[in-house]
Amino acid sequence: RKEVEQDPGPFNVPEGATVAFNCTYSNSASQSFFWYRQDCRKEPKLLMSVYSSGNEDGRFTAQLNRASQYISLLIRDSKLSDSATYLCVVSQRGSQGNLIFGKGTKLSVKP
Amino acid sequence: NAGVTQTPKFQVLKTGQSMTLQCAQDMNHEYMSWYRQDPGMGLRLIHYSVGAGITDQGEVPNGYNVSRSTTEDFPLRLLSAAPSQTSVYFCASSTSGTGSTDTQYFGPGTRLTVL
Numbered sequence: 507r508k509e510v511e512q513d514p515g516p517f518n519v520p521e522g523a524t525v526a527f528n529c530t531y532s533n534s535a536s537q538s539f540f541w542y543r544q545d546c547r548k549e550p551k552l553l554m555s556v557y558s559s560g561n562e563d564g565r566f567t568a569q570l571n572r573a574s575q576y577i578s579l580l581i582r583d584s585k586l587s588d589s590a591t592y593l594c595v596v597s598q599r600g601s602q603g604n605l606i607f608g609k610g611t612k613l614s615v616k617p
Numbered sequence: 618n619a620g621v622t623q624t625p626k627f628q629v630l631k632t633g634q635s636m637t638l639q640c641a642q643d644m645n646h647e648y649m650s651w652y653r654q655d656p657g658m659g660l661r662l663i664h665y666s667v668g669a670g671i672t673d674q675g676e677v678p679n680g681y682n683v684s685r686s687t688t689e690d691f692p693l694r695l696l697s698a699a700p701s702q703t704s705v706y707f708c709a710s711s712t713s714g715t716g717s718t719d720t721q722y723f724g725p726g727t728r729l730t731v732l
Contacts, residue, residue: 510659552721
């Protein structure tokens with residue numbers, strides 16, 4: 507059952523590059539969408555929520571396409587500190603505790 | 618605030634042993650949950666709680682028990698450890714009762730090896 511799918515990567519990019527990650531979800535009743543960041547051997551931390559109108563937080567832009575059941579994350583001007591695994595997370599309407607995590611996309615930013 | 622704390626950080630068990638993973642949060646969050654993370658897999662929900670005295674099963678509950686006697690604490694018990702339970706365990710909490718629309722705050726994790 508592949509409810510949330512992501513390209514595992516790794517994406518190896520130079521500093522300053524723009525990189526985009528994609529995520530697809532299978533349940534059309536999904537309600538809330540998030541990107542979490544997980545550093546090596548650390549816990550996941552919320553990077554940003556994803557809204558239908560798209561949203562931006564500094565160098566990070568998230569987009570949601572409900573018709574295509576597709577979420578994206580764009581990182582501009584990559585920094586070495588952006589190296590991490592990015593988790594796409596989806597929840598279902600009216601659910602309790604039903605967050606579905608993707609397996610993550612690994613990003614490595616090189617000098 | 619300490620946020621979400623977990624103990625121990627590392628644990629090695631023998632098959633058949635039992636143990637309790639501790640989780641505590643000081644943010645007065647109603648919702649708490651336990652996940653396991655295995656290589657090549659996304660985080661999978663084991664059990665969750667929407668408030669003191671209320672728990673429910675997640676996607677992979679077999680072999681684990683939970684209880685929620687206080688808002689702060691949500692321990693996870695392994696009844697009879699098996700090698701398949703070797704994993705990294707994360708506890709999380711969030712403000713809302715549903716837990717599905719709010720930020721999840723994760724603890725630092727417990728790395729468990731079952732021999």
